[in-house]
Amino acid sequence: MTAPEIVELRRALGRLRQCVGSLRSRYGDVAAVQRLANDIERMDIDATELVELDRTPRQREAPRVEREVVVVPDTP
Template sequence: MSSTTELAELHELIGSLRRCVTSLASRYGDSPATRRIVNDAERILNDIDRLDIDAEELELARGVVHHQPVGERIPIPDTAYDTDFWRDVDDEGLGGTR
């Protein structure tokens, strides 16, 4: 999704939809049918707002990578830890017990 262009167009369209729904509701009054269409329009608006929130996630799914600054790197030595380091620690191991 070309995020800003399509999302801006969706916002314009939902604005038009809300104006139409408001006009229909004022013309036909409070009835189950008008309440239903008002609720549907609000749900669509909420979905579009959610899409705004998820736009970055959609870009990541497409493979667009946002580079974030690299923080401080902490070197981890390859040498074995002193056995005293692990004293009084339960060894749960990997994969369970037999």
């Protein structure tokens, strides 16, 4: 991710935290609000990992799949 994308992501996470705080004030610390807060925390952790990666994006390697060829005869 580029620096502007990271900045925007951090802003969005901050806004989400504020919204969850408002929800917590209204509904209390119910399971649904806890899950939302945990989701935001997880996204923040993932964003931090992205920042720590090398600046050059890594290409994903396609998984190596061995395929078995099965011959199906045309005759009944």
